[in-house]
Protein backbone atom coordinates (compact mmCIF):
# COMPACT_ATOMS: atom_id res chain seq x y z
CA UNK A 1 0.00 0.00 0.00
CA UNK A 2 1.47 3.34 -1.02
CA UNK A 3 2.01 6.11 1.52
CA UNK A 4 -0.80 8.45 0.38
CA UNK A 5 -3.38 5.60 0.25
CA UNK A 6 -2.44 4.44 3.72
CA UNK A 7 -2.65 8.01 4.96
CA UNK A 8 -6.10 8.39 3.38
CA UNK A 9 -7.28 5.15 4.99
CA UNK A 10 -6.08 6.22 8.42
CA UNK A 11 -7.76 9.60 7.94
CA UNK A 12 -11.02 7.91 6.89
CA UNK A 13 -10.88 5.60 9.91
CA UNK A 14 -10.25 8.57 12.18
CA UNK A 15 -13.13 10.59 10.72
CA UNK A 16 -15.41 7.55 10.97
CA UNK A 17 -14.45 7.01 14.63
CA UNK A 18 -15.14 10.68 15.32
CA UNK A 19 -18.61 10.42 13.76
CA UNK A 20 -19.32 7.16 15.56
CA UNK A 21 -18.35 8.85 18.85
CA UNK A 22 -20.60 11.84 18.11
CA UNK A 23 -23.47 9.55 17.12
CA UNK A 24 -23.24 7.75 20.48
CA UNK A 25 -23.08 10.95 22.53
CA UNK A 26 -25.91 13.36 23.18
CA UNK A 27 -26.08 16.72 24.90
CA UNK A 28 -29.38 17.84 26.43
CA UNK A 29 -29.44 21.29 28.06
CA UNK A 30 -25.72 21.05 28.76
CA UNK A 31 -25.93 17.54 30.24
CA UNK A 32 -23.74 14.98 28.47
CA UNK A 33 -25.35 11.63 27.72
CA UNK A 34 -23.91 8.34 26.50
CA UNK A 35 -25.77 5.66 24.52
CA UNK A 36 -26.79 2.65 26.62
CA UNK A 37 -24.94 0.45 24.07
CA UNK A 38 -21.76 2.47 24.57
CA UNK A 39 -22.21 2.36 28.35
CA UNK A 40 -22.53 -1.46 28.15
CA UNK A 41 -19.33 -1.61 26.11
CA UNK A 42 -17.45 0.57 28.60
CA UNK A 43 -18.72 -1.59 31.48
CA UNK A 44 -17.86 -4.86 29.72
CA UNK A 45 -21.53 -5.90 29.84
CA UNK A 46 -24.15 -6.90 27.27
CA UNK A 47 -27.26 -4.93 26.36
CA UNK A 48 -30.70 -5.72 25.09
CA UNK A 49 -33.59 -3.62 23.81
CA UNK A 50 -36.68 -4.70 25.75
CA UNK A 51 -39.13 -2.27 24.08
CA UNK A 52 -37.62 -0.18 21.27
CA UNK A 53 -37.25 3.46 22.30
CA UNK A 54 -38.70 2.69 25.74
CA UNK A 55 -36.84 0.07 27.76
CA UNK A 56 -33.30 -1.32 27.66
CA UNK A 57 -31.37 -3.69 29.87
CA UNK A 58 -27.62 -3.90 30.46
CA UNK A 59 -26.46 -7.13 32.01
CA UNK A 60 -23.70 -9.60 32.76
CA UNK A 61 -23.71 -13.00 34.41
CA UNK A 62 -23.88 -11.32 37.81
CA UNK A 63 -25.55 -7.94 37.34
CA UNK A 64 -28.57 -6.38 35.71
CA UNK A 65 -29.46 -2.73 35.08
CA UNK A 66 -32.83 -1.72 33.64
CA UNK A 67 -33.39 1.70 32.04
CA UNK A 68 -36.69 3.27 31.06
CA UNK A 69 -37.08 6.31 28.82
CA UNK A 70 -37.91 9.65 30.54
CA UNK A 71 -37.42 7.95 33.91
CA UNK A 72 -34.91 8.63 36.67
CA UNK A 73 -35.55 5.23 38.22
CA UNK A 74 -32.94 2.76 37.05
CA UNK A 75 -33.29 -0.69 38.53
CA UNK A 76 -29.98 -2.26 39.51
CA UNK A 77 -30.08 -5.89 40.66
CA UNK A 78 -33.70 -5.47 41.70
CA UNK A 79 -33.23 -2.15 43.56
CA UNK A 80 -34.42 1.24 42.34
CA UNK A 81 -31.41 3.53 42.10
CA UNK A 82 -32.50 7.09 41.48
CA UNK A 83 -30.65 8.86 38.66
CA UNK A 84 -29.93 12.59 38.60
CA UNK A 85 -31.21 12.98 35.03
CA UNK A 86 -34.00 11.17 33.20
CA UNK A 87 -33.01 8.59 30.58
CA UNK A 88 -33.26 10.08 27.05
CA UNK A 89 -33.98 8.56 23.63
CA UNK A 90 -32.72 9.19 20.08
CA UNK A 91 -33.44 6.99 17.06
CA UNK A 92 -34.81 4.24 19.27
CA UNK A 93 -31.67 4.08 21.41
CA UNK A 94 -31.74 5.05 25.11
CA UNK A 95 -29.14 7.40 26.56
CA UNK A 96 -28.04 7.82 30.19
CA UNK A 97 -26.21 10.87 31.56
CA UNK A 98 -22.45 10.38 31.94
CA UNK A 99 -22.52 11.85 35.43
CA UNK A 100 -25.11 9.23 36.44
CA UNK A 101 -22.90 6.49 35.00
CA UNK A 102 -19.88 7.58 37.03
CA UNK A 103 -21.53 8.74 40.26
CA UNK A 104 -24.70 6.67 40.60
CA UNK A 105 -24.25 3.44 38.63
CA UNK A 106 -20.56 2.47 38.66
CA UNK A 107 -20.21 2.57 42.48
CA UNK A 108 -23.17 0.16 42.78
CA UNK A 109 -22.11 -2.21 40.01
CA UNK A 110 -18.33 -2.16 40.49
CA UNK A 111 -17.56 -1.60 44.21
CA UNK A 112 -14.42 -3.76 43.80
CA UNK A 113 -12.67 -1.02 41.83
CA UNK A 114 -13.50 1.81 44.23
CA UNK A 115 -10.59 3.59 45.89
CA UNK A 116 -10.08 4.44 49.57
CA UNK A 117 -11.76 1.34 50.99
CA UNK A 118 -12.09 1.87 54.73
CA UNK A 119 -12.93 -1.06 57.00
CA UNK A 120 -16.03 -0.16 59.03
CA UNK A 121 -14.68 -0.76 62.54
CA UNK A 122 -16.46 2.06 64.40
CA UNK A 123 -20.04 2.87 63.38
CA UNK A 124 -21.92 5.93 64.64
CA UNK A 125 -25.69 5.50 64.65
CA UNK A 126 -27.80 8.64 64.60
CA UNK A 127 -31.42 8.41 65.78
CA UNK A 128 -33.15 11.30 64.01
CA UNK A 129 -34.88 14.09 66.00
CA UNK A 130 -35.41 13.84 69.81
CA UNK A 131 -36.37 15.97 72.82
CA UNK A 132 -38.36 19.07 71.73
CA UNK A 133 -38.15 17.85 68.10
CA UNK A 134 -40.72 15.05 67.63
CA UNK A 135 -40.13 14.67 63.88
CA UNK A 136 -43.07 13.22 61.95
CA UNK A 137 -46.21 12.17 63.82
CA UNK A 138 -49.18 9.90 63.30
CA UNK A 139 -51.87 11.54 65.41
CA UNK A 140 -54.41 8.73 64.92
CA UNK A 141 -52.13 6.26 66.72
CA UNK A 142 -50.15 8.90 68.65
CA UNK A 143 -46.81 7.64 67.27
CA UNK A 144 -43.83 9.99 67.20
CA UNK A 145 -40.93 9.59 64.82
CA UNK A 146 -38.29 10.39 67.46
CA UNK A 147 -39.26 7.29 69.53
CA UNK A 148 -39.42 4.90 66.54
CA UNK A 149 -36.01 6.15 65.30
CA UNK A 150 -34.37 5.77 68.71
CA UNK A 151 -35.64 2.23 69.24
CA UNK A 152 -34.43 1.08 65.79
CA UNK A 153 -31.07 2.82 66.38
CA UNK A 154 -30.58 1.04 69.73
CA UNK A 155 -31.64 -2.33 68.27
CA UNK A 156 -29.27 -1.85 65.32
CA UNK A 157 -26.42 -0.91 67.67
CA UNK A 158 -26.97 -4.03 69.81
CA UNK A 159 -26.92 -6.27 66.71
CA UNK A 160 -23.76 -4.65 65.34
CA UNK A 161 -22.00 -4.92 68.72
CA UNK A 162 -22.80 -8.64 68.82
CA UNK A 163 -21.22 -8.92 65.37
CA UNK A 164 -18.04 -7.35 66.75
CA UNK A 165 -18.34 -3.75 65.52
CA UNK A 166 -17.63 -0.80 67.76
CA UNK A 167 -20.83 1.24 68.00
CA UNK A 168 -21.64 4.65 69.40
CA UNK A 169 -24.64 6.95 69.15
CA UNK A 170 -25.44 10.63 68.71
CA UNK A 171 -28.18 10.11 71.31
CA UNK A 172 -29.36 7.17 73.43
CA UNK A 173 -32.25 9.00 75.13
CA UNK A 174 -35.12 11.30 74.27
CA UNK A 175 -32.91 14.41 74.08
CA UNK A 176 -32.51 17.18 71.53
CA UNK A 177 -29.28 17.11 69.49
CA UNK A 178 -28.61 19.93 67.04
CA UNK A 179 -28.67 18.79 63.39
CA UNK A 180 -25.21 20.21 62.66
CA UNK A 181 -23.74 18.54 65.76
CA UNK A 182 -24.57 14.99 64.61
CA UNK A 183 -21.93 14.63 61.87
CA UNK A 184 -19.47 16.61 64.02
CA UNK A 185 -19.87 13.96 66.76
CA UNK A 186 -19.05 11.21 64.22
CA UNK A 187 -16.04 13.16 62.89
CA UNK A 188 -14.66 13.79 66.39
CA UNK A 189 -14.88 10.08 67.17
CA UNK A 190 -13.12 9.31 63.87
CA UNK A 191 -15.91 6.87 62.97
CA UNK A 192 -15.75 4.75 59.81
CA UNK A 193 -19.48 4.84 59.03
CA UNK A 194 -22.39 7.12 59.88
CA UNK A 195 -25.94 5.78 59.72
CA UNK A 196 -28.88 8.11 60.36
CA UNK A 197 -32.29 6.58 61.11
CA UNK A 198 -35.51 8.42 60.20
CA UNK A 199 -39.19 7.69 59.59
CA UNK A 200 -41.03 9.33 56.72
CA UNK A 201 -44.22 11.31 56.29
CA UNK A 202 -46.12 12.75 53.33
CA UNK A 203 -49.50 14.27 52.53
CA UNK A 204 -50.52 11.28 50.38
CA UNK A 205 -51.53 8.66 52.92
CA UNK A 206 -51.35 5.76 50.46
CA UNK A 207 -47.57 6.20 50.01
CA UNK A 208 -45.45 3.64 51.87
CA UNK A 209 -42.00 2.07 51.66
CA UNK A 210 -38.32 2.48 52.40
CA UNK A 211 -35.76 4.95 51.06
CA UNK A 212 -32.02 5.20 51.65
CA UNK A 213 -30.16 8.44 50.97
CA UNK A 214 -26.55 9.27 50.22
CA UNK A 215 -25.28 12.84 49.79
CA UNK A 216 -25.90 14.20 46.27
CA UNK A 217 -22.65 14.46 44.27
CA UNK A 218 -21.55 17.85 42.91
CA UNK A 219 -23.34 18.82 39.66
CA UNK A 220 -26.16 16.35 40.02
CA UNK A 221 -29.70 17.27 41.11
CA UNK A 222 -31.02 15.73 44.34
CA UNK A 223 -33.80 13.15 43.95
CA UNK A 224 -36.44 15.68 45.03
CA UNK A 225 -35.33 18.22 42.41
CA UNK A 226 -36.34 18.07 38.74
CA UNK A 227 -33.26 19.86 37.38
CA UNK A 228 -29.81 21.23 38.17
CA UNK A 229 -29.79 24.37 40.33
CA UNK A 230 -27.08 26.92 41.12
CA UNK A 231 -26.31 25.40 44.55
CA UNK A 232 -25.67 21.97 43.01
CA UNK A 233 -22.10 23.03 42.21
CA UNK A 234 -21.15 23.28 45.90
CA UNK A 235 -18.79 20.56 47.12
CA UNK A 236 -19.28 19.44 50.73
CA UNK A 237 -16.79 17.45 52.84
CA UNK A 238 -19.22 14.51 52.57
CA UNK A 239 -18.63 14.45 48.79
CA UNK A 240 -15.14 13.03 49.41
CA UNK A 241 -16.76 9.66 50.12
CA UNK A 242 -19.42 9.82 47.35
CA UNK A 243 -18.73 6.38 45.89
CA UNK A 244 -18.70 4.35 49.09
CA UNK A 245 -21.71 6.25 50.43
CA UNK A 246 -23.60 5.32 47.27
CA UNK A 247 -22.66 1.64 47.59
CA UNK A 248 -23.63 1.70 51.29
CA UNK A 249 -26.99 3.26 50.47
CA UNK A 250 -27.70 0.66 47.75
CA UNK A 251 -26.62 -2.20 49.99
CA UNK A 252 -28.85 -1.13 52.90
CA UNK A 253 -31.80 -0.50 50.57
CA UNK A 254 -31.34 -3.96 49.03
CA UNK A 255 -31.31 -5.66 52.44
CA UNK A 256 -34.38 -3.72 53.59
CA UNK A 257 -36.29 -4.91 50.52
CA UNK A 258 -35.14 -8.51 50.90
CA UNK A 259 -35.97 -8.71 54.60
CA UNK A 260 -39.04 -6.55 55.14
CA UNK A 261 -41.02 -6.77 51.88
CA UNK A 262 -41.57 -2.99 52.10
CA UNK A 263 -42.16 -0.97 48.92
CA UNK A 264 -38.98 0.09 47.14
CA UNK A 265 -38.77 3.91 47.08
CA UNK A 266 -35.16 3.73 46.00
CA UNK A 267 -31.55 4.46 46.82
CA UNK A 268 -31.79 8.22 46.54
CA UNK A 269 -29.75 11.40 46.79
CA UNK A 270 -30.21 14.44 49.03
CA UNK A 271 -28.03 17.15 50.55
CA UNK A 272 -29.29 16.55 54.09
CA UNK A 273 -27.43 18.50 56.78
CA UNK A 274 -26.31 15.29 58.53
CA UNK A 275 -24.73 13.97 55.31
CA UNK A 276 -22.92 17.15 54.21
CA UNK A 277 -20.08 17.29 56.68
CA UNK A 278 -19.32 13.68 57.60
CA UNK A 279 -15.71 12.61 56.94
CA UNK A 280 -16.73 8.98 56.46
CA UNK A 281 -19.20 7.13 54.18
CA UNK A 282 -22.67 8.01 55.39
CA UNK A 283 -26.32 7.43 54.63
CA UNK A 284 -29.74 8.26 55.96
CA UNK A 285 -32.38 5.54 56.08
CA UNK A 286 -36.09 6.36 55.93
CA UNK A 287 -37.49 3.15 57.43
CA UNK A 288 -41.15 3.70 56.49
CA UNK A 289 -44.03 6.19 56.40
CA UNK A 290 -45.77 7.13 59.63
CA UNK A 291 -48.35 8.93 57.46
CA UNK A 292 -49.42 5.54 56.08
CA UNK A 293 -51.58 3.96 58.80
CA UNK A 294 -50.73 0.36 57.88
CA UNK A 295 -46.97 1.01 57.77
CA UNK A 296 -47.19 3.11 60.95
CA UNK A 297 -48.77 0.16 62.81
CA UNK A 298 -45.96 -2.08 61.57
CA UNK A 299 -43.33 0.42 62.75
CA UNK A 300 -45.10 0.54 66.11
CA UNK A 301 -44.44 -3.23 66.50
CA UNK A 302 -41.13 -4.18 68.21
CA UNK A 303 -40.68 -7.32 66.05
CA UNK A 304 -40.93 -5.26 62.84
CA UNK A 305 -38.45 -2.71 64.18
CA UNK A 306 -36.09 -5.60 64.95
CA UNK A 307 -36.55 -6.81 61.37
CA UNK A 308 -35.60 -3.33 60.10
CA UNK A 309 -32.54 -3.21 62.39
CA UNK A 310 -31.42 -6.68 61.21
CA UNK A 311 -31.86 -5.64 57.57
CA UNK A 312 -29.71 -2.51 58.04
CA UNK A 313 -27.05 -4.58 59.82
CA UNK A 314 -27.10 -7.04 56.92
CA UNK A 315 -26.59 -4.15 54.49
CA UNK A 316 -23.55 -3.05 56.52
CA UNK A 317 -22.13 -6.60 56.42
CA UNK A 318 -22.46 -6.65 52.60
CA UNK A 319 -20.82 -3.21 52.51
CA UNK A 320 -17.92 -4.53 54.59
CA UNK A 321 -17.33 -7.49 52.27
CA UNK A 322 -17.26 -5.09 49.28
CA UNK A 323 -14.72 -2.94 51.16
CA UNK A 324 -12.58 -6.03 51.82
CA UNK A 325 -12.72 -7.04 48.13
CA UNK A 326 -11.72 -3.56 47.00
CA UNK A 327 -8.88 -3.42 49.54
CA UNK A 328 -7.47 -6.83 48.54
CA UNK A 329 -7.72 -5.90 44.85
CA UNK A 330 -5.77 -2.66 45.39
CA UNK A 331 -3.00 -4.65 47.17
CA UNK A 332 -2.64 -7.05 44.22
Ligand SMILES: [Zn+2]
Pocket residue numbers: 128129135136145198199
Ligand atom coordinates in the same frame (compact mmCIF):
# COMPACT_ATOMS: atom_id res chain seq x y z
ZN1 LIG B 1 -36.94 12.57 60.26
